[in-house]
Amino acid sequence: MARSAVYDHTLVTIFNAIKVCEQISQTPATPATVATPAPTVTQVDWIQFHGGNGGFHLDTNTKPKSYVGPIAVHEFEGRGLGLVATRKITAGDVLLIEDAFAMSSTCGALISQATAELARTCCNKFAVATPLEMSAFWCLHSQSDCQNPNWKEIGRRKTIFEEYLAHLHAGEIHNNSMQSRYVPKPCLEKQDKAVASIVSSNSRKTEHWNAWTLLLDESESLGGLWLAASLFNHSCLGNVVINYGSSKECGSTLVARAATTIETGEELLHTYVYPFDTVHERQKKLQHIYGFHCCCARCALEAPHALVASQLADRLESELQKFSAARGKGINGRNDMAKIVKMIRSVLASVDKAAEDLSAGLRRLWRSQFLWGDHGLAMAAQEAGLFQEAVDAFRNCVSLVAMVAPSSEYELKYRMMLTQSLSRWALSAPASNLPSADDLKEALKHAEEAHNRLYGGGGRHFVCRMKKRLEDVYAALRRLQS
Numbered sequence: 395m396a397r398s399a400v401y402d403h404t405l406v407t408i409f410n411a412i413k414v415c416e417q418i419s420q421t422p423a424t425p426a427t428v429a430t431p432a433p434t435v436t437q438v439d440w441i442q443f444h445g446g447n448g449g450f451h452l453d454t455n456t457k458p459k460s461y462v463g464p465i466a467v468h469e470f471e472g473r474g475l476g477l478v479a480t481r482k483i484t485a486g487d488v489l490l491i492e493d494a495f496a497m498s499s500t501c502g503a504l505i506s507q508a509t510a511e512l513a514r515t516c517c518n519k520f521a522v523a524t525p526l527e528m529s530a531f532w533c534l535h536s537q538s539d540c541q542n543p544n545w546k547e548i549g550r551r552k553t554i555f556e557e558y559l560a561h562l563h564a565g566e567i568h569n570n571s572m573q574s575r576y577v578p579k580p581c582l583e584k585q586d587k588a589v590a591s592i593v594s595s596n597s598r599k600t601e602h603w604n605a606w607t608l609l610l611d612e613s614e615s616l617g618g619l620w621l622a623a624s625l626f627n628h629s630c631l632g633n634v635v636i637n638y639g640s641s642k643e644c645g646s647t648l649v650a651r652a653a654t655t656i657e658t659g660e661e662l663l664h665t666y667v668y669p670f671d672t673v674h675e676r677q678k679k680l681q682h683i684y685g686f687h688c689c690c691a692r693c694a695l696e697a698p699h700a701l702v703a704s705q706l707a708d709r710l711e712s713e714l715q716k717f718s719a720a721r722g723k724g725i726n727g728r729n730d731m732a733k734i735v736k737m738i739r740s741v742l743a744s745v746d747k748a749a750e751d752l753s754a755g756l757r758r759l760w761r762s763q764f765l766w767g768d769h770g771l772a773m774a775a776q777e778a779g780l781f782q783e784a785v786d787a788f789r790n791c792v793s794l795v796a797m798v799a800p801s802s803e804y805e806l807k808y809r810m811m812l813t814q815s816l817s818r819w820a821l822s823a824p825a826s827n828l829p830s831a832d833d834l835k836e837a838l839k840h841a842e843e844a845h846n847r848l849y850g851g852g853g854r855h856f857v858c859r860m861k862k863r864l865e866d867v868y869a870a871l872r873r874l875q876s
């Protein structure tokens with residue numbers, strides 16, 4: 395007889411963790427009466443930092459101070475300054491924790507509005523910023539016609555940023571920099587143009603991923619400028635993931651982590667654009683927003699096939715639009731949905747056929763441009779009641795995302811979608827055709843590992859964030875084990 399689900403180790407752990415989380419969320423933290431030392435990175439309570447199921451009271455003593463991991467400033471031919479690893483780093487390790495130099499004030503503003511607001515906030519900050527912060531600001535990357543006297547002085551920029559990282563590492567910004575006194579500023583009439591250029595090259599939008607839907611919540615995002623994090627250069631195969639605190643106290647704090655194992659001396663690269671766009675779309679955005687032509691390893695491999703990729707992406711998009719129009723009809727719409735599944739599958743087969751002559755490694759990279767097609771196929775298959783096919787399509791998403799955007803929010807999202815698809819299959823199909831409990835537990839374990847590489851913390855944090863989603867998983871495991 396199968397073991398009762400109640401005694402399954404994984405489930406007991408999950409449910410104990412949920413209980414603990416509920417108790418914590420109902421207990422207001424007592425205000426600290428004596429100053430306690432700031433926690434080290436390993437002591438930081440990442441549940442409080444990234445938010446769990448809401449309602450947490452953040453004790454400001456647990457707010458992480460700035461932190462600089464094993465990183466150093468380096469000069470790169472053709473792309474200015476960047477950051478490198480000073481020792482071997484493991485996926486999930488924290489590289490940098492930094493407070494924003496300035497933030498825009500309107501949540502979810504359009505990029506143009508957020509950028510204009512951010513430029514104004516930067517100018518307001520000048521009155522209170524330390525000389526070193528000001529020097530680092532004026533040494534940020536700018537477009538060539540920006541009127542900033544520093545942008546061509548790479549040696550000076552490097553020294554200032556080394557000094558800035560050293561002070562950030564010490565946990566505070568001092569005023570006593572010798573170098574910083576010698577950084578020229580643009581004259582007052584040219585200042586606005588110089589600030590606008592710096593903001594357009596270096597600003598970021600904070601990203602908030604809704605823990606229930608696992609979708610990016612654009613309405614919560616703010617524009618911000620982080621001095622040290624501005625040094626991460628771009629690659630479409632990045633090795634750094636960035637996220638932000640989600641509470642009021644931590645919203646302006648950025649955390650950068652290693653997405654993969656990184657060797658000593660390797661450049662630290664973040665992906666500035668949506669990683670599953672076609673090569674043409676990615677390169678167009680990078681040229682338009684950041685003014686450079688991306689020649690990363692992935693673009694170099696994909697670019698010769700850009701035209702075919704764009705044509706196939708258009709065909710796939712048109713099939714997915716049919717899915718969007720037909721969805722939501724439940725059992726009555728299953729036949730129509732099965733036809734749509736067939737059409738999506740046929741375009742994805744053409745995508746694979748177009749890559750037949752490519753080498754095996756390139757074939758998978760090529761396929762990653764169409765990950766959203768597998769996502770659509772999985773959703774349509776689920777609506778058509780084709781659970782095995784939905785699970786296979788989510789497995790494909792997971793393997794593509796782990797190659798192109800490892801440890802990212804996207805990896806967590808697709809790993810959770812896979813566990814939920816397995817659960818839905820377990821809960822909906824006849825007993826003669828069920829997935830195995832081991833497959834479901836394996837998928838759940840991988841999702842938790844992806845979560846921990848991205849957000850830090852352990853199982854309790856995972857359960858907190860994923861609580862609603864795990865309810866389905868729990869029910870499915872009970873059915874599979876009964």
Ligand SMILES: C[S@@+](CC[C@H](N)C(=O)[O-])C[C@H]1O[C@@H](n2cnc3c(N)ncnc32)[C@H](O)[C@@H]1O
Pocket residue numbers: 472473474475476534535595596624625626627628629684685686687688689690
């Ligand atoms: C946020 S800054 C990154 C730091 C910058 N390299 C510096 O020297 O301060 C963004 C700018 O860096 C350059 N950049 C970043 N990644 C690049 C890449 N892969 N190839 C060429 N230039 C790049 C572009 O000029 C871009 O506008």
